Amino acid sequence: MKTLMITAMAFCGSWLTAQEAQGADGKLYGDFDGNGTKEYAYVKVSDCGEECEGKCETTVYFSDKNMKPFVIATANGGALYNLGDLNNDGKDDLGFYPSWCTSCWHAFYVYTLNKTGWKHLVPPISTHCSQWEEEKFPITKDPKKKGYVIITSSKFEDDDIKISSKSVKL
Numbered sequence: 001m002k003t004l005m006i007t008a009m010a011f012c013g014s015w016l017t018a019q020e021a022q023g024a025d026g027k028l029y030g031d032f033d034g035n036g037t038k039e040y041a042y043v044k045v046s047d048c049g050e051e052c053e054g055k056c057e058t059t060v061y062f063s064d065k066n067m068k069p070f071v072i073a074t075a076n077g078g079a080l081y082n083l084g085d086l087n088n089d090g091k092d093d094l095g096f097y098p099s100w101c102t103s104c105w106h107a108f109y110v111y112t113l114n115k116t117g118w119k120h121l122v123p124p125i126s127t128h129c130s131q132w133e134e135e136k137f138p139i140t141k142d143p144k145k146k147g148y149v150i151i152t153s154s155k156f157e158d159d160d161i162k163i164s165s166k167s168v169k170l
Helices: 002-017 129-133
Strands: 028-030 039-046 057-062 070-072 078-084 093-098 105-114 117-128 139-141 148-157 160-169
Touching: 028 078, 039 078, 057 093, 093 117, 117 129, 117 160, 129 148, 129 160
Parallel strands: 117 148
Antiparallel strands: 028 039, 039 057, 057 070, 078 093, 093 105, 105 117, 139 148, 148 160
């Protein structure tokens, strides 16, 4: 029984950290480069008015200046997520849910750091605000299949918004 409880607590703990959002200070902590030291990520918006006029680019910066920042176009800020180590490379992966002035449809972006910089780990995931309201997070590690993730997305079908999940190999 003790082993079962420890296993359940470890699984739940890893699931919660896999969806850890940035704090009130705007910083998201994680070991994004796999060196064993926590750094933090934060975002800054440039050229974006109240009605989303302008370029509306959001740049993700890091406290470790050896990690190059990257730009997400058409985003008026947004939320960063520490997704944990989805691809088992020893580094925390990064999620970004952009803000925009209109619509409930937003892509959720998943990034991983490799030798050349930040790259998409999976294609952008289509989400609708109803998916977020139902607390159906766009990506988690598949606990049943090593090297797989569960992607939950939204699509408009038969005059309704459908939310579906599937297991995908990385």
